Each structure stands twice: as C-alpha cells, then as structure tokens.
Amino acid sequence: MSDKPKNTEKTSEKTTDKKAEQHRRLSVFKTYKLYVGGKFPRSESGRVYEVTDPRGTWLANAPRASRKDARDAVVAARKAFGGWSGATAYNRGQVLYRVAEMLEGRKGQFVQEVADAEGLSKAKAAEQVEAAIDRWVWYAGWTDKIAQVVGGANPVAGPYFNLSSPEPTGVVTVLAPQESSFLGLVSVLAPVIATGNTAVVIASEKSPLPALSLGEVLATSDVPGGVVNILTGGTAEIAAPLAAHQDVNAIDLAGADEALAKELEIAAADNLKRVVRPQPVDYSATPGTDRLTAFLETKTVWHPTGALGASGSSY
C-alpha cells in the first residue's frame, strides 16, 4: 500500500494539495459499495479486495462479491423486470437520457476515476467519459425506434393479421469488458436495459471503481431499483453461478477470456441462455444495433381478419 493513497472521490485533491496542506484538512474517502436492488450493500461475505491504478498505487478497497451476492442481484433484477419491460419505450428513453444528464454533471469525478483506473491522461480519460455520456444518449433514442426497425407486419397468405414485435429477453448477466472500465461498461450495459431487460453487471475486475460510481448515478437518474445491479470482485467467481442460474435468461461474455467464455457458455446451455461471445470491439466507434437485438425475442401474434358483409365475421 502506498503512503499517499488517492481516493478518487476527491477529484480536486491533486490540484489543491498545497491548499489542503495549509489547512491540514484530511480528505474524506469514499467507501465503494455494490449496487443491488437500488441499494448500496457491502458484499454479504464481508470481503473486499485492493484496487490499484496501473502503477500499483492503492485507490480503494472494493467489495469482493460472493455467489450469494450474485443470487441476490438476480432476485432484484427479476423483481424489476415486470415494471421496466412494461414501461413505455418513451419512458425508458427519458430515463436513459437522464443518466446522461447526471453523468454530465459528475463528469470531473468520472474523468479522474477513469484516468486512475486505466492509467490515462486527463484528456484521454475525458474522451472516454464523454463518449460514454454520448452513448447513453444514443441508446436513449433507440428505445422507441428499435421495435419499428426489427418488427413489423407479415403479409401471410391468408385472412390473418400477423404482427412481429421485439420483446426483452429478461434478466441479462453482463460481464463488462476488463480493459475499458467505463466506456466499455456503458457500451454493453445501455443496450441491455434500453429495450426493457434488467441487468446483473460484473464490473472490470481490476478497474471496478467507475462501475461502482455509475451505480450512484443510476440511483439518482430515475432508473428503478433492480434494473441495473453492479457487482465487483473476481469475474470468474461471480460469473460461474450467474451463467448457471436458472432465472437468468442471457449472458454477455464481453469481459471473459477465451477459457472462461467457453466454460460459461457450457454452463449457460443448461437453461439455453442467449449467449453473446467475446469479440473484439472498438468501443469508440458508433455501435450498431447488434447489442440491442442480441437480447430481444421476437413475438408473432396472429388473429383472423374476418370478413364484413351480410354473413358477419367469418372466423
């Protein structure tokens, strides 16, 4: 542990070092906690692990979530699914836009956290954070458009009304990318919840702090509790019970290496989870709709059209 811990909550600490010394004021550290069911619990296991920047400087102790924390997160996500998937697309769009608004206001904090987490300059970190904010805006706009793009009427050869509509898959486990601690995280999380799914997110193992701070933003952005649940700790340890969980409907393996991804995909087959395999992604590029459609089901509804006339309806 370093002699001069830098807790990232105090973004202005470095610039005001001299002033702080003059006043002998000790900064206030933040206790990083999980985000589950709209609340901020510690891990039920009581475990934490040291988070450092790339140079090894101590940043914080993050919760090391357990299997039990993962199961609790699934319960919270399932509970939230009915309300969130049942909300209007317009409403979900406004909530996602609100996330962007809240992030904009706390940009400085996230720039500092991302700079620390990924060893980036302030300028580079700011690019990441700004792109992440814009990504929320991109997906906020998608909520009430994706159904028109991927659904529609089917011209069946018979007297039937036939309509296909996308619906959210359910509870989705998201292994956030290990390297891109914030932009990558937002890029895989936002599309999952935009369409009405609820998420259990495992943050980057070595850089979990921006994810935990995002939880604080979500909690103040009208995102209903349980829609997003954020866990930190050992990716493999937390992912294993989630990949095997019978009440999880899908899993995004973005943050898994090849060996772990294979193991989790095998476990996920047990209840036929929808699986997105890890693949190289340029998170700075404008995303397509792939991550939206990966967690959508197509429902097709038929109804006889009947016929008007003296004989009345024909069905």
Place this chain on the structure above:
Amino acid sequence: MASAMDSAFAYAPAPESRSVVDIAPSYGLFIDGEFTEAADGKVFKTVSPSTEEVLSEVAQAGEADVDRAVKAARRAFEKWSALPGSERAKYLFRIARIIQERSRELAVLETLDNGKPIKETRDADLPLVAAHFFYYAGWADKLDHAGFGSNPRPLGVAGQVIPWNFPLLMLAWKIAPALATGNTVVLKPAETTPLSALFFADICRQAGLPKGVVNILPGYGDTGAALVAHPDVNKVAFTGSTAVGKAIARQVAGTKKKVTLELGGKGANIVFDDAPIDQAVEGIVTGIFFNQGQVCCAGSRLLVQESIHDELLDSLKRRLATLRLGDPLDKNTDIGAINSAEQLARISSLVEQGEAEGAERWSPSCELPSSGYWFAPTLFTNVTQAHTVARDEIFGPVLSVLTFRTPDEAVAKANNSQYGLSAGIWTEKGSRILAVAGKLRAGVIWSNTFNKFDPTSPFGGYKESGYGREGGRHGLEAYLDV
C-alpha cells in the same frame, strides 16, 4: 370412430392412390451431387408407421461420410456464395416450382413414411414447403435491403439436423434461407423419415443445382452429433428436443459456430368465458390433434375459464368422438399413426404416469388398427400444474385440461413452464387478446385461431424452446454474418 357414425352415415373408404410415388428398394447418401453408399456400408430400414411395412433401405452416414459431405459443401461454397443473388434466386424458384409439380407424389410419400394423414401432407405440408422456397427465393437478390446492413455475407457450410414430424417442411425451413443467403448445406433428416429428403435431392438434380450445394445424410443421432461437431461447419441449425438442443449448445461452446435451435414446447391454449365455444373447440382440436399432436408448438395445455369448463369439455368430447382415426392415406382420416414404436412408447409411458399421478384420463371409444403405431386422442382432466402431463412435452395426441378464474391467473399458469414456444387465446374481447398476448412469454401467439404457419411469419421460441427465428425477414439472420 364413434358408434353413431358406423350406421347409415359412415364414410366409405377414400384412399389416395399410392401409385403416384415410386419408392426404390434402397437409397444412398446424397453427397456432391451423387447418390453414394456409406463409407462403412451401413444401412437402415425405414418403415411405414401405419402398417410397419418396410418402405426402403437407406444408407446410414457415419463420421467419414459427414467429413466427405462437409468437404463437398465447402468446395461448393466458393462458387455458390459468389453467384449473383439473382441467379441463386432462380435456382430456388425452380425448386419451388418442381415441388409444386410433384406435390401429390411428395404428399403421398410423406404420409407413407411419416404416418400423418394425407389431408395434412396434401393441404398443409406440401403447399407450405413450396411457399417457403418461393418466399426465400425472392430474398436472394435483396439481402442489401433486409435490414442487416449492406452486403451481408453468408456464413459458409450449414450443418442442419431436422425432426420427423414435418420432414419436408422442416427441410424447407432449413435449406431455403440457407441457400438464399449463399450458404451451402449438409442436412441430416430424422432416422424414421429420410425419404422425402432423398426425393428432395432428386429435385435438386432436376433443378440443376450445382453439385455439393445441398448434401443429404440420413442417419441417427450420432450422425447429427458428428455433423454438429465437424470443425469446418460454420452454422448449426437444429429442430428437435430440448435435451438434444442443450447438448448442441454445450458442444458448440467456445467455437465460432452460429447456432439456432427450435426445440420443445408445452403451449397453453387459453379459453375465456366469452369465447365462441364452437370455434374454440375447433381450435383446441387443431391445436393438439393436428399431426397426432407431434408438433413442438402444439396447444397441449388447455387453460379454460372455470365458469365454462363443463360446457366446453362436453362440446370437446362430442367433437373428439367424431374424429376419424385410421389409414393415413384415406382422404377422410383426421388422426394418423404415431411416427414410431419409440414415440408410441414415450407417449404411453407419460400417459400412464398421468393416470398414476391422479389426473383423470378420457378417450372417445376408438378402435385402433391391429398393425402399426396408434394412440387414441386423449384428454386429461383434474390436472394440476404439478402433474407431469402438465409440465413435460408429450409430443402426442394428449391434452391436459387446467382451469383458471382471472386473466392474471391464466397468464401466470401459461407462463409457468420451462418452454415458451406457442400459446393460444380465445376471447371476443380485443383488448383482452392484446393484454394477454403481451404478457405471454412465447414466440408465437395464435388468437382465435391455432397452428397457422406462413413463410413470411417468424417462428421460434422463448426460454428453453430455443433461440433464433425461422421464416420471414427474421429467418435470414440465422444464415448471415451479422
């Protein structure tokens, strides 16, 4: 079937002629445009389930044959995928037209090999098969406009494994979109129904389809497993049981193979108290007795509102008593044979379990033919959600009847299943249809109808009924690198 019908109003036999189809005593594998024996010389017999008559002896593909077929498909892929879409389209249009021309022959063949009534193969299977090829033919040169970005690319070699319940239709669902998008195919038909796929091979030859674009490998589960596992297969498409679907999902883990699975179901058919009873009864019958209930999207759980339970059951039983079970080639037959001795044993065992668990079993008085595999239409009443017959897919002519009081209860019971393929809703109230349809976790919802299919209409399940869609624009995605 019913004694009342045995009198003056009995139907005279009206058999469709078998002479329109010429079944050879033996068939080979279809690899690289040629019929060929299996490398190890293995063969198996395919029988008519209604008579147990041996129809033909068919080569059984082993691992070496799978490898040969995949190599042929790989060689063919380069040219096939490079063809202008408009040329691929014309091959598929040709195939669609030849199927239409030969549809009576294929319908009789399918009825002989599968055991389902001729009126189904003639009026449902074959028209849908031709329509499916016709539909996807039109997509082949319009993929840029399908919503997957410009110039979406095919995946390569598709390994396809299909079931015995709609042998030629499932082949069409697999092969038509695969070829339209520029993939080449190795397809394994089910071991009890290989013949229509082998006749399709002949249709490919008549259409002048380039060699190796379609390869047909009859065989058992191990042939399918070898195909799925082959390292040079880029795409796996499977229709069949959920257990095998899960095994495939495990097998492809860690590979780059794209997978679509269309698996089992336990569809809820929900009848509200304001439903037109007569239409609902017809829909219930269509839902569970079409193709002897050997349908993944069958409406095998009847959820009836408590207040009309007795009335509906009386009507349903009266209707079941008029169903005609017997010779599948007879044009008046409603209920044909069960596809195999194995499937009959599975149905029988689950029905016995239903009785043992306390559900009440009923069938109309019904004489079963002395040879072949037969099972009388069967109802279970006093069924609870915990009963095996309410939970497991029976894949036979067996309907489990449960009741509900409120729409919420109906939705909760309908969704209380590992499956999520189909559901039915019967009510005169439009807002109730839309509200209930919105809450059902199933891929296909039939309201005031049941078991309707169309090539433009995406089909596939939620939850453990599998993933991916077949049919429509959606069905292209399974075969494109998108």
